[in-house]
Amino acid sequence: MKDLYVVIVGCGRLGSQLANALSRLGMGVVAIDSSDSAFSGLSRAYSGFRVEGDATEPAVLRAAKMDKADxxxxxxxxxxxxxxxxQxxxxxxxxxxVMARVFDPKRERMYRALGIEPVCPTVLAVEAFMNIIRNQEDKADAS
Amino acid sequence: MKTIITGGGKAVYFLCRAFLSKGWEVAVVNPDQEECEQMARKLRALVIKGDGSDPAILEDAGARGADAVVAATPDDATNLAVCQLAKIEFDVPRALAMVGDPDNEEIFRMLGITVFCATSVMASMIEQRAALEEITNLMPLAEGKVNITEMALSPDSPAVGRTLRDLALPPNSLIAVVMRDGKAIVPRGDTCLQASDRVILITLPDNHGPVIKIMTGESR
Structure with a gap:
């Protein structure tokens, strides 16, 4: 785990927290974002690299040494x-x-068909809410 | 032929008009409300306001049963998503994407998407045109491995008055068509070139320069 080299594309709230967490585990991390101000979300302990640029330009991904990424x-x-x-x-x-966030649950299927592991915040939130509701019902039934 | 075009602006409008004039059935998906209203007034096409990379929108546009999808938004990532959605979810046989960054051409091709890179075509046209004014048209084909060039022969061209056989063009090059007095001639070895002929040349990138030199006498 420690020797993994991870490239995170998009350094918003999710990207920056993920970068901080992986860096804390001792992994080599590179965060890419099109706006320099996005990197303010990275913690002081973050020891990885920052690459500013549009990730849909292959040259930017090359600059982040994506060819070496695990x-x-x-x-x-x-x-x-x-x-x-x-892709x-x-x-x-x-x-x-390769993993990717997907907002629109309708698109999840296509991501899978293309061999990408999708993480959909909406689906995860629904599951979390349902679990809480189920637990509360279980407790109510038990009492 | 049933075609879906995603994107906006003048280019998409004229593309629609061109397809409609061929008698094709056309649907446009455009995210801009105002443009949609204008297009719906001016074109006999199905116009849908929305994002073509949304499966529901593409389905509304008739993706199921469409023969081709042309993704022509200014955003490379959106165009890729539209084409893949068309191919994977709706089994559209032909998907064509416009790419802005020439570096992305390779990736799109690796993913099985046919690409059209306006930037590359324009850059190559400007480059060739800057070199020689007689060249009025140049189009790279087959991923830029083949060039088709149209040029006018000036009276002082060394090729004027010579037959194709005498010209001795390098291997892998061809004078495909000679336009003379508004008529197209497919030339043979004994065809003699005349001043003010327009010729259509087929060349490869490595012999393009030498062929142009033979035709014009100038080196580029």
């Missing part, structure tokens, strides 16, 4: 950008493991 996580706000970055990582840079 894992790429696409977390930008734009589903299409995430899909494209994930570029897989086909052009032969990255062994």
């Amino acid at each position: 894992l790429v996580i696409a977390t930008t706000r734009d589903d299409n950008v995430n899909l494209m970055v994930a 570029t990582a897989r086909t052009l840079f032969s990255v062994p493991r």
